[in-house]
Amino acid sequence: MADIKVRKAKITDLIPDDRNLNKGTERGKQLIAKSLNKFGAVRGIAVDKDNRIIAGNKTVENAIEQGIKDIIIVETTGDELVVTQRTDASLDTREGREMALADNATVKVDLEWDTEQLESIGEDYGIDAEDWDVATLEEEVPEDNTYTTTISTPVYEPREENAPPIAELYDSVKTDALKQEIDNSNIPDDVKDFLRLAATRHIVFDYGRIAEYYAHAPANVQRLMENSALVIIDFKKAIEGGYVRLKEQIRKQMLEDVFDEE
Numbered sequence: 001m002a003d004i005k006v007r008k009a010k011i012t013d014l015i016p017d018d019r020n021l022n023k024g025t026e027r028g029k030q031l032i033a034k035s036l037n038k039f040g041a042v043r044g045i046a047v048d049k050d051n052r053i054i055a056g057n058k059t060v061e062n063a064i065e066q067g068i069k070d071i072i073i074v075e076t077t078g079d080e081l082v083v084t085q086r087t088d089a090s091l092d093t094r095e096g097r098e099m100a101l102a103d104n105a106t107v108k109v110d111l112e113w114d115t116e117q118l119e120s121i122g123e124d125y126g127i128d129a130e131d132w133d134v135a136t137l138e139e140e141v142p143e144d145n146t147y148t149t150t151i152s153t154p155v156y157e158p159r160e161e162n163a164p165p166i167a168e169l170y171d172s173v174k175t176d177a178l179k180q181e182i183d184n185s186n187i188p189d190d191v192k193d194f195l196r197l198a199a200t201r202h203i204v205f206d207y208g209r210i211a212e213y214y215a216h217a218p219a220n221v222q223r224l225m226e227n228s229a230l231v232i233i234d235f236k237k238a239i240e241g242g243y244v245r246l247k248e249q250i251r252k253q254m255l256e257d258v259f260d261e262e
Helices: 026-039 057-065 094-109 115-125 173-183 189-202 207-216 219-227 235-240 248-257
Strands: 006-010 053-055 070-074
Touching: 026 057, 026 094, 026 173, 053 057, 173 189, 207 219
Parallel strands: none
Antiparallel strands: 006 070
């Protein structure tokens, strides 16, 4: 076995892929941030010989935003599998199992193919995306292109015996850190008040757990959760309130064609 070369570096030494095939999703970004806040870095990424990111662009973006500065680089030619060992974790614990769940969930939720880049890279390098079971944009369009104005109202039913704790409904780690920094700063009080409000934008809501809590909640709490758009029950109210955003022409047409028929 050849000597293993391991060195420390800064995350800013990494170079993002300027033709990244994954555009990512907003929900995926939220889940990656939540995972990094809760568990730290669970898996590694891959870079080329020049530190250009091959795999893990979105992870690096979020890691930088979460304040991670240091990285460990293990040099390899692919003959050996590089394994990251978390000495602070055990798989058969709540943390370990949730860590594994988060790892799989973030990969799935954050994937949105950049079809223009797929086609461009395919042409430039002679790569057929179908070899990796990646369908082109045209192939993803169903043959039956029939549209319907039917809108189904979500039904929230309990899946668990008890409502989840409030602490599981959101992640405020970044917001709390920002507020602490603001409080410790030497700036005018009115500026502090403004920045504290702005910091709440970084609260990450877990809408799956919120839905479970809603299903267990009494009617008055459910009503307030609906008014806060934590759950969507009434699509007409959601559209009119701006919680569901549509192009103005489509919005008007839906309100005329769908809701006026009720």
